[in-house]
Amino acid sequence: MVVEGEAARVLTELRAQGDPVRAENEKRYLKSDFVHIGVPVPAVRKVAVSAVKALPTRDEVLALAEALWGVTQEGRPVHEARMAAIEVLVKRAALLGPGDLALAERFVRDSASWVYVDGVAEKVVGRLVVRYPDLGTALDAWVSDPYMWMRRTAVLALLAGVRVGEPDLGRIDRFGDALIGEREFFIRKALGWVLRELSKKDPGWVTEWVEARIAVISGVTLREAVRRLPGEDAERLLAAQRR
CATH class of the missing domain: 1.25.10.90 (Leucine-rich Repeat Variant)
Known part of the structure; x- marks a missing residue:
C-alpha cells in the first residue's frame, strides 16, 4: 500500500504543476505520442526524490519505478510519470x-x-x-x-x-x-x-x-x-x- 500511495501522490503532484502550453511544446519538440502534463525536469526530479524518501528498501524503490513507468492515460504512457520512474532509480542507484x-x-x-x-x-x-x-x-x-x-x-x-x-x-x-x-x-x-x-x-x-x-x-x-x-x-x- 505504501508504494501505491506514493505513486498516486507523485502523479497528483505532477498534475498540480502541469502547464498545458509547456506540455504541447514539449510534445512537439520530442515528436512524442505520449501524454504530456507539462512539468519541467527539475520539478519532476524534486517530486520523485520526495517519494523515495518514504521508501528506503530496494524492493520498494523498484516497485515504485515499475508503477510509475506503467502509468497510462487514454491508453498512452504519461511522459512525466516515466521521467519520474527514471529519477527514482537514479536517486536510489546505490541500492x-x-x-x-x-x-x-x-x-x-x-x-x-x-x-x-x-x-x-x-x-x-x-x-x-x-x-x-x-x-x-x-x-x-x-x-x-x-x-x-x-x-x-x-x-x-x-x-x-x-x-x-x-x-x-x-x-x-x-x-x-x-x-x-x-x-x-x-x-x-x-x-x-x-x-x-x-x-x-x-x-x-x-x-x-x-x-x-x-x-x-x-x-x-x-x-x-x-x-x-x-x-x-x-x-x-x-x-x-x-x-
Missing part, C-alpha cells in the same frame, strides 16, 4: 544490484527517445557496471543490438566510469571501432560525448584514437570529440578531416 540490470534493459527497450534512454544508460546502467564490472559483458552484447537505443545505451553507459576516473579504455576503443561507421545520428553523437568527456582527463588518448580514424570518423562524432581538446590538436584534427 540496485546486478540482477536489476534486466529492469534497466526493459525500460530502454520500452523507450523510443533519448529523453528516457540517456538517464537510464549513464546513471543506472553505467553506475551498475562501475560497481559490478562483470556486467560489462552485457554492454558487449548491446553494442551490436539491432535496436538503436540499446546501442546508444552501451556507449553512454561508459560515461559513468569516465566521470569517476575509471575509464574502460578497452571498451571505449572496441565500441568506437564497432560503431564508427554508424549512420544513426544518436549513435554518432553518443560516441562523441564519451570521447569528449574522456578528453578532459586524457586528451592524449583521445587525440591518438581520433587521429588514427580520421578518414572514417563522422563529422558529428569528431566535433564532439575535439570540443575539449587543446586548441592546436582540435584544429589539426578538424583540418585533417576537411582534407
